[in-house]
Amino acid sequence: MGNWLTASEALAFWQSPDSRTLTGKRNRAMLAILLGCGLRRRELAELTLESLQRREERWAIVDLVGKGRHIRTVPVPNWVKETLDAWLAAAGISNGPLFRCVCRAGKLWGHGISEKTVWHVVKKAATNMNIAQLAPRSSKIMCTIVPRRWWRARTDPVPSWTCLSANDRTLHWLQATFEDRCE
Numbered sequence: 001m002g003n004w005l006t007a008s009e010a011l012a013f014w015q016s017p018d019s020r021t022l023t024g025k026r027n028r029a030m031l032a033i034l035l036g037c038g039l040r041r042r043e044l045a046e047l048t049l050e051s052l053q054r055r056e057e058r059w060a061i062v063d064l065v066g067k068g069r070h071i072r073t074v075p076v077p078n079w080v081k082e083t084l085d086a087w088l089a090a091a092g093i094s095n096g097p098l099f100r101c102v103c104r105a106g107k108l109w110g111h112g113i114s115e116k117t118v119w120h121v122v123k124k125a126a127t128n129m130n131i132a133q134l135a136p137r138s139s140k141i142m143c144t145i146v147p148r149r150w151w152r153a154r155t156d157p158v159p160s161w162t163c164l165s166a167n168d169r170t171l172h173w174l175q176a177t178f179e180d181r182c183e
Contacts, residue, residue: 009129010035014083016125022090023102027121029087030099034122036080040067041118047098049088052076 014031018024033039039047043066053062059076066072076084084098091100097112 016128022106025087025090029084030121032080032083036077037074041115045115
């Protein structure tokens with residue numbers, strides 16, 4: 001069924017790449033989006049700066065074409081946006097694909113990344129934290145590292161998101177948890 005992380009482990013997972021290097025900033029931003037927004041690897045690899053927009057005083061990824069060609073809008077928590085802004089500023093990205101390859105010399109090259117690049121970033125972060133058996137076939141990396149029991153285990157009641165699935169409730173709870181810890 002997957003390997004679940006506690007809230008502190010998820011925070012450590014997201015913060016494991018070195019924020020002093022360009023590659024580390026990119027990897028942190030990628031992990032933040034995977035954890036905070038629940039995107040699939042392919043969705044993350046195809047994400048463009050133009051799809052990140054401010055809607056009703058909140059940041060969101062708009063018109064995201066996902067699995068089965070479903071189009072959705074995904075909220076972006078503040079801590080994810082701040083991490084993403086650090087990457088974009090360091091890389092000097094102002095349009096096009098959100099993520100680019102970084103060569104060993106610490107310079108951007110190419111125009112975008114692949115799903116495999118996303119998988120290697122996640123795998124490296126998992127290896128650094130001694131997380132075993134992380135499966136590349138997982139359609140959502142978030143589903144492999146975020147426990148569904150988190151939203152059930154909260155002492156305060158889950159808000160009335162009755163129309164949301166368990167994963168959506170987990171995502172909302174995760175966003176609130178990380179925002180509380182990062183402020």
